[in-house]
Amino acid sequence: MKNELTRLLGIEHPVILGGMLQIGGARLAAAVSEAGGLGTLGQRPSLEAWHDEIKKTRSLTDKPFAVNLPMHAAELDKRIEIVIKEGVRIVVTAAGNPKTVMPALHGAGIVVMHVVASVDQARKVEAAGVNVIVAEGGESGGMVARDRVSTLVLVPMVVDAVKVPVVAAGGIADGRGLVAALALGAQGVQLGTRFIATPECEAPDIWKQAIIRARETDTMVVPRGKAQGRVLKEDAAPGQLMAGEIAGMITATEPAAAVIARIMEEVEPAFKKIEEQVRA
Numbered sequence: 001m002k003n004e005l006t007r008l009l010g011i012e013h014p015v016i017l018g019g020m021l022q023i024g025g026a027r028l029a030a031a032v033s034e035a036g037g038l039g040t041l042g043q044r045p046s047l048e049a050w051h052d053e054i055k056k057t058r059s060l061t062d063k064p065f066a067v068n069l070p071m072h073a074a075e076l077d078k079r080i081e082i083v084i085k086e087g088v089r090i091v092v093t094a095a096g097n098p099k100t101v102m103p104a105l106h107g108a109g110i111v112v113m114h115v116v117a118s119v120d121q122a123r124k125v126e127a128a129g130v131n132v133i134v135a136e137g138g139e140s141g142g143m144v145a146r147d148r149v150s151t152l153v154l155v156p157m158v159v160d161a162v163k164v165p166v167v168a169a170g171g172i173a174d175g176r177g178l179v180a181a182l183a184l185g186a187q188g189v190q191l192g193t194r195f196i197a198t199p200e201c202e203a204p205d206i207w208k209q210a211i212i213r214a215r216e217t218d219t220m221v222v223p224r225g226k227a228q229g230r231v232l233k234e235d236a237a238p239g240q241l242m243a244g245e246i247a248g249m250i251t252a253t254e255p256a257a258a259v260i261a262r263i264m265e266e267v268e269p270a271f272k273k274i275e276e277q278v279r280a
């Protein structure tokens with residue numbers, strides 16, 4: 001598939017691995033990038049460990065990959081220096097306005113993507129100069145916004161409000177999800193929960209198994225520090241394991257490359273089914 005987003009990011013398929021704190025490491029990010037998607041390296045609290053993961057990702061793939069940079073990360077200036085020094089081409093900022101870091105990132109020729117949960121935020125970060133906006137609905141795993149606007153509502157509204165390419169995130173795990181996102185005006189999708197249930201993800205096996213067992217009703221939103229996160233209700237570790245509602249659709253672990261290949265194979269049949277109905 002080709003569109004403005006795939007050309008800008010230099011990727012074959014518009015499927016992005018969302019940054020995942022601690023568990024989205026080099027192995028997973030590189031596997032997604034090698035499969036033609038965009039792997040995003042998750043945050044590590046330790047600067048050194050994070051730097052090592054960047055170097056490791058680079059050693060595992062020649063393809064483009066991104067690095068997640070939450071605006072509240074410790075030693076943000078040093079992280080930006082590392083990203084520039086290591087020649088990272090794409091940064092996904094999140095949590096806060098990336099305005100102050102834009103001159104440094106753009107000055108180094110880095111493409112900046114930013115995750116938003118409302119139309120207002122989308123307008124603000126577009127004004128700050130970001131190149132791509134990830135519109136993340138409240139059904140997603142990980143930290144969620146207070147208002148939790150759903151992906152179906154948020155994506156087309158963000159698409160209408162901005163000029164830059166939009167990526168849909170939250171509640172997507174298959175080709176139908178990608179087709180739906182395209183129908184809403186997005187140019188690609190970002191997945192988190194689906195990629196936890198892969199052998200390349202560092203999450204412990206109990207986490208992967210809990211996602212496989214979960215139904216779509218088995219997540220809840222709980223306070224996490226000053227914000228809130230979507231977690232599995234799960235009896236064994238209630239409220240500990242983050243995952244999105246789409247966990248209900250995930251029934252097995254699958255290598256990251258197989259996830260991407262399957263999503264792309266499902267696009268055409270899903271699209272045809274729609275076309276048949278529209279033309280009937």
Ligand SMILES: Cc1cc2nc3c(=O)[nH]c(=O)nc-3n(C[C@H](O)[C@H](O)[C@H](O)COP(=O)(O)O)c2cc1C
Binds near residue numbers: 020136194242
């Ligand atoms: C366990 C977990 C940790 C996450 N950590 C981060 C993070 O550190 N930074 C970030 O920008 N997004 C984070 N996310 C959000 C993902 O990048 C992605 O946008 C989201 O998972 C998409 O929704 P889905 O889970 O329904 O696929 C996390 C998600 C999960 C499930």
